[in-house]
Amino acid sequence: MPNSPRLPLPRVEAELSATPLNERPLTADEAERTAKAFHVLAHPIRLQLLSTIASFEEGQPCVCAISDVGVSGPTVSHHLKKLKEAGLLSSERRGTWVYYRFEPAVLAAMGRLLIKAASE
């Protein structure tokens, strides 16, 4: 029997607690997973990279076009990796360069969690 392809697991989306913060106290485990999701947005370089990619007008930006945030190449790569691991970006290699795409689903799920928690 051939091996079935290994599908990537949904990441931050699955890790976010589905329970609004105003429904009941979060368990330690739920709080840990939700904090991890927000931790990805709690970094200025990651927000600059994410907004550069999300607002890019001519298709997907190449990594060569998004490194102008005043930090070294390896630092840019490190933060792009974190954003990808969190499911906020996807990437594709074409020849020499890697191209990035903004994936809005996780950000929308995080936003809904806060809005739900803020409404009675």
Place this chain on the structure above:
Amino acid sequence: MPNSPRLPLPRVEAELSATPLNERPLTADEAERTAKAFHVLAHPIRLQLLSTIASFEEGQPCVCAISDVGVSGPTVSHHLKKLKEAGLLSSERRGTWVYYRFEPAVLAAMGRLLIKAASE
């Protein structure tokens, strides 16, 4: 002329960039302020305290009723202070105890920012 009372400035709400992440690259300063806002939610103890207070059914909980998150009293106080500074909680002293109230406006503003950024 009498001194006019000094009103507290809105905090995280004012510090959040009003620009959705998919509109244009954030400036370093905007990214710094937005990251700071999300940093408040990027901590499991703060999320446990916030959810305990936000879901409390009998009015405002006393600090004596919300310290059961497995950390020391001073650590609880430290995180309650961070949540207050961010505008996510308010507090009131009555006699010996301090009582806390969940303030949903900042959380709602953060949620709207993410939802707006995730929609085209």
